[in-house]
Amino acid sequence: MTATTAQASHGHAHHEELPFIRKYVFSSDHKIIAIQFMFLSLLFLLLGGLLAMAVRWQLGFPGQPLPFGRLLGEGVAPSGVIAPKFYLGLVTMHATYMIFFAIMPLLVGTFANYLIPLKIGAPDMAFPRLNMWSFWLMIPAGTFALLSLYAEGGSPAAGWTGYAPLSNTPVYSGVSTGQIYWCLGIAVFALSSLLGSVNYITTVINLRAPGMHWFRLPLSVWALFITAILAVLAVPILAGAIIMLLFDQVLGTHFYLPSGGGQPLLWQHLFWFFGHPEVYILILPAMGIVSDIIANGSRKPIFGYHSMVYALCTIAFLGWVVWGHHMFQSGMNPTLGTTFMASTILIAVPTAIKVFNWMGTMWRGNLQLHVPMLNAIGFVAMFVIGGLSGIFMASAPVDMYIHDTYFIVAHIHYVLFGGSLFAIFAGIYFWYPKMFGRQMDETLGKWHFWLTFVTYNATFFPMHILGVAGHMRRIYDPNTYEFLRPLQSLNTFISVSAFLLLGSQLPFMWNFVRSLARPKMTDINPWRDNGLEWTLPSPPPHGNYATPPIVLHGPYEYSRPDTAEDFLPQDQPLPAHQETR
């Protein structure tokens, strides 16, 4: 596809008035594409959240009819009670929507698209049309993903990891069409993600404004750049794996079928060889966004800028050599398992560097506890818990015990919700004024943060206890097992917290929609930030910069004693006596 993009070298005249459909629908402007990604993925985030509520209802109140459950249809929820098969579909599709259609497009599709060209002083992405296709491919991908939920014969039930042979043998799971749609959705998603990532990498390398040296890049751009490299290398592996899975279902091939000589473990290796870099695709952009916001909210230069960059690179590199820690239970050679254990635990080092640097940035800073900053601090706190539980499961002997329990569920939610999602909220609150020219309501934002923070912890922290008590993940009715019955009250508590957690998102939704109708802000730089994007009007015009900005220093010049203000945008000169870095 890129083959032909490349030779079309007739430049696209920027700044001209485009008809509505080209400007806001089939737009090639990175800012519009980012906002399109944001709306689409927020819808999937809501849908994924609703599926989780159904899961929690079944676990908290097993066998009781779900309120409004009859709306789901008799086929999946007879008399409103979720059927066991549909329960597995809910679990599978909750994770699929959240990972591939909510968190990843929010972090990458939205923030990479919006921030990279603005923050490096570029007029647009390197390949704007390709960028547009990256968004529009998400529509068929999302459609397949939606169709699979209600496909004939039931929704995919093999979990988001789609382990073979469960996923490629309809007689095992009872699902055929749904699983095929699932594969197609992910395959198209992979293509979309690929087009986006090629764009981000090329843009960061080639389209930086004069003076924007590598070590003057904001950490958000660094993180998104490294993420794009991970995506370009990892997502094709998923594409290859999922195509073979699809062929096992529709063409009768035997890649993962032992009966035909295939190997189920091959799927696991391919999936996790993609899957572990994917984990960092889901967290590195969050780290970058949080780094920018914490420096801003502390009114201090980021602590250890270079070490932050090197830590990002180290995490990204190590992410390639740890996939086996997802497979300790697959019967692998224990010596090999030890190697994977060591490489995994090694990741704690660069991660800890980042955490300490964030704390070092905040230490004795002039903390501005605005909503983006609160969410960013929430990210650091929750990510530490998620990171620590990660060390438990990285140790093969401990993992033997907690594997496939709610401990894993707790861990992934601490890093994906407590980590990525808090960073996404921070980013949305922070750049919403840039995107729409209006600020979100601060009070509602604080309500949203604190309610979410409390109910989120009430929901996910007890899952550690469930896991250590041996509660398996993805089971329909824990009360089937004698030893899990005493935990029912804890399950009910988690479920009630989860419902409150969903309710806590109402202030955000209202705030998001209502703020669109607020009066335009007059302040060009409401957060007093150093980023180049804040030198532009909000929202920035098509083509961003009339003339390329000249970058004179790094992005974290806060509270210098020799400047009048406590910030210094990247295109403003440093005081004369100071040598530029």
Place this chain on the structure above:
Amino acid sequence: MAHAAAMPDAAPAVPAHQPSAGTLGVYTQKLGMWVFLTSEVMFFTALIGSYVILRWGTATEWPDPTKTLAVGITAVNTFILICSSVSMVKAYAAAVHDDQPGLKKWLLTTVVGGATFVGIQFMEYRNLLHEGFRPSSGLFGSTFYVMTGFHGFHVTCGVISMAYVTLRAFQGKYAGGKYEGIETIGLYWHFVDLVWIILFTIVYLI
């Protein structure tokens, strides 16, 4: 793939012989193509790696490929594809030296070479399917069709793109030594050629 045809990108109009280079000294289209090819390498790695594991990672007997596959005709086909890479190099040289008749001639040769390859592969598939060798015919069939099929798909995309480039060459869009488009699609062409040499070796010959 056809939609990609009319994709203008942000590269500014550049003076002849002087493509605008970024910090790496590589112009944007070429850089984008290299990044894209990196991901293509990973895609074929997934397929070829799986093949290696499935074939050599178990003790099961693997059928002799020469008994099922038409090695002779495919060898000729391989030669045709390699020749089309040579003509691609000729086309690039012609573009750099602003030799318009040469550019058109060599681009056409490349398109014809690629199309012939796809055509012969199509005939081969038809014969094999006729003989009852299907994707469901054990791991040999599964891996054969997936690997060569995705390669054939890449060549087909390449032929369509190359036909578009040829059309533009006939419109004089690459006059004045504007070789970037030719060089960029050439990278893709050589990559697809290289993948085939690997596939031919490990699927047909070994």
